[in-house]
Amino acid sequence: MLYQWYETQRALMAPFAEFASASSKLYNHPLSPFTHTPLAQRVSAGFDLMHRLAKEYEKPEFDIRGATVDGVEVAVQEQVTITKPFCRLLRFKRFTDDAPVLEKMKSQPTVLVVAPLSGHHSTLLRDTVKMLLHDHKVYITDWTDARNVPVEDGPFHLDDYIAYVQEFIRHIGPECNVISVCQPTVPVLAAVSLLATKGEFTPRTLTMMGGPIDARRSPTAVNNLAMNKSFEWFENNVIYRVPTNFPGAGRRVYPGFLQHTGFVAMNPDRHLSSHYDYFLDLVRGDDDSADSHREFYDEYNAVLDMPAEYYLDTIKTVFQDFALVNGTWDVQGTLVRPQDITTSALMTVEGELDDISGAGQTKAAHELCTGIPKSRQFHYDVEGAGHYGIFSGRRWREKVYPEIKAFIERYNEPEVLEPVPSERKRSGRRG
Numbered sequence: 521m522l523y524q525w526y527e528t529q530r531a532l533m534a535p536f537a538e539f540a541s542a543s544s545k546l547y548n549h550p551l552s553p554f555t556h557t558p559l560a561q562r563v564s565a566g567f568d569l570m571h572r573l574a575k576e577y578e579k580p581e582f583d584i585r586g587a588t589v590d591g592v593e594v595a596v597q598e599q600v601t602i603t604k605p606f607c608r609l610l611r612f613k614r615f616t617d618d619a620p621v622l623e624k625m626k627s628q629p630t631v632l633v634v635a636p637l638s639g640h641h642s643t644l645l646r647d648t649v650k651m652l653l654h655d656h657k658v659y660i661t662d663w664t665d666a667r668n669v670p671v672e673d674g675p676f677h678l679d680d681y682i683a684y685v686q687e688f689i690r691h692i693g694p695e696c697n698v699i700s701v702c703q704p705t706v707p708v709l710a711a712v713s714l715l716a717t718k719g720e721f722t723p724r725t726l727t728m729m730g731g732p733i734d735a736r737r738s739p740t741a742v743n744n745l746a747m748n749k750s751f752e753w754f755e756n757n758v759i760y761r762v763p764t765n766f767p768g769a770g771r772r773v774y775p776g777f778l779q780h781t782g783f784v785a786m787n788p789d790r791h792l793s794s795h796y797d798y799f800l801d802l803v804r805g806d807d808d809s810a811d812s813h814r815e816f817y818d819e820y821n822a823v824l825d826m827p828a829e830y831y832l833d834t835i836k837t838v839f840q841d842f843a844l845v846n847g848t849w850d851v852q853g854t855l856v857r858p859q860d861i862t863t864s865a866l867m868t869v870e871g872e873l874d875d876i877s878g879a880g881q882t883k884a885a886h887e888l889c890t891g892i893p894k895s896r897q898f899h900y901d902v903e904g905a906g907h908y909g910i911f912s913g914r915r916w917r918e919k920v921y922p923e924i925k926a927f928i929e930r931y932n933e934p935e936v937l938e939p940v941p942s943e944r945k946r947s948g949r950r951g
Contacts, residue, residue: 523760526777533574540571565802569795572814577821579665580643584612587653592621596653602691605673606680606827608662609688612653625657629932630695632688632723633660636703637681637830639779639823641665645701646819647912651921652699656928659692661685661704665824666773667766678707678833679851685711689723697725697928701911702877705731706838709858709885714851716860716891725931726861727924729869730877730910732838733885734845738878741786746839754835759828774831776823783820786875845884858888865896865931869920871905898927 544567546552547560554560584596594616602609616622631652635642642662652658661684666676685708689696700708705728716722735743760775762768784791794813801809843849849856866889868882886897900923902910909915 523775524763526775527763527765530576534576537571537574537576540567540574544568544571561803561805565799568802569799572798572817573795577818577823579641579822579824580646580819582610582612582643582646582649584646584650584653587614587650589614589616589654590621590624592616592618594618594621594625601659602688604684604687605669606664606666606676607684608664609691610660610662612649612658612660614653614657628656629697629724629928630657630692631659631697631699631928632692633658634685634698634700634704634708635661635663636701637663637826638703639776639783639826640819641822641824643822644819645911647916648699648701651917655925656697659688661688663824665776666771666827667762667768667775667825669768669771669827671768671770675829676827677829678837681707681830682711682714682851686715689715690720694721694724695932696723697727697932698723699727699729699924700731701729702731702907703834705729705733705882705885706834706844709733709888710844710849710851710856712861712864713856713858714854716862717854717857722861722864725865725867725928727867727869727927728882728885729920730871730874730907731882732877733882733888734842735839735877735881736842736845737880737884740875740878742876743839743878746835751832751836751840755832759832762825768825772828773825774828776825779826780821780823845888858885859890861889862891864892865898865927866892867898867900867924867927869900869902869910869924871902871907871910873904873906874910876907896931 544564547554547557547564547567549555555564582598584598586593587596588594594614597613597615599611599613600608601611614625616625633645633648633652635645642660645660649658649660669676681704685704689698689711698708698712708726709728712722712726732743735747739747758774758778759772762771762773794817798810798813801813837843837849841848844856844858847855847857866885868885870877870879870882872879883899886899889897900920902915902920905915905919910920
């Protein structure tokens with residue numbers, strides 16, 4: 521009943537949110553007589569803040585229309601390459617009439633960014649994609665809000681997530697380089713391990729950023745919750761059925777609004793301070809700071825429902841059984857063996873101040889991937905960066921991205937092949 525209650529409350533708040541928005545404009549529009557009344561700016565700012573606290577946040581767009589390649593502006597078009605019930609594989613296709621730049625783009629590495637299915641939409645990685653487009657062909661997983669997937673499309677388990685990743689890697693081909701951010705580091709490592717075990721090609725490089733490969737190390741508040749509560753507790757307390765006003769009516773999910781409540785509860789003081797600063801920025805007329813606040817919270821407040829099966833599988837496999845690091849993870853009858861990966865290069869990235877995935881959790885991948893030579897394994901600690909700072913913002917652009925770019929380039933250089941002597945030269949025969 522909690523989900524239905526939430527939807528009822530949201531519907532009741534919608535008119536109030538619209539009223540607050542209209543009132544804010546009434547006290548702020550230059551042609552309105554109310555703009556010139558005492559305290560008009562404060563009244564407008566207060567109504568604006570109320571509007572943003574009460575409104576519903578829809579999934580944002582990537583809205584990436586262009587990129588710079590070799591100093592030349594090129595057009596970018598978002599294309600849907602593969603459509604699955606729970607995910608779309610998007611490609612950001614670059615276009616230009618500049619022949620030299622076009623040739624350069626054709627030779628650049630191909631990257632598959634595996635976005636988290638953990639509450640926020642894949643647009644959270646917009647900054648990641650923008651930077652990668654300067655030097656790479658870019659694909660990204662765009663996960664579907666489970667409340668919009670009809671029950672007839674069946675359940676979605678962690679094993680299905682792994683199968684999706686494998687299908688996307690096969691589609692891109694042997695030139696694929698994979699970057700996994702946060703939650704998907706575990707299923708991506710499993711997917712690549714299973715490809716290696718079956719003798720299929722694996723990505724040229726694996727970059728794993730801020731993920732719970734071994735959640736036992738430096739456990740955070742998120743880890744402790746998942747490890748200290750029983751599996752039955754999660755099943756009984758956070759799983760609800762989608763109400764009838766959505767395409768996925770009746771589907772069992774971990775609702776986005778519950779996840780958002782958890783996100784905010786982790787740092788309530790920080791969010792309270794941020795909203796108060798936003799109010800002051802509006803009063804002062806600091807449009808740049810206010811726009812930055814809106815941009816961040818438009819993304820942060822837009823959440824999606826996760827399929828219950830996938831969420832519960834993740835809790836048990838990753839945070840309670842530690843199946844990957846214990847070597848007990850069985851996927852469709854095949855054991856997950858990271859040590860079978862031999863041809864890929866591995867890079868792990870961690871933020872010094874990450875409060876989602878603690879220090880050492882991602883780095884643990886190196887101890888599992890013993891088949892990869894040490895000369896092809898790298899780790900990078902990002903000083904002063906929190907969880908989001910390793911893939912978004914100034915530290916991502918100035919510190920992390922150059923490291924990842926250099927890593928991918930190093931293992932995507934054209935192979936220099938020795939000339940093969942002809943049969944005549946090998947045998948020494950003469951004509």
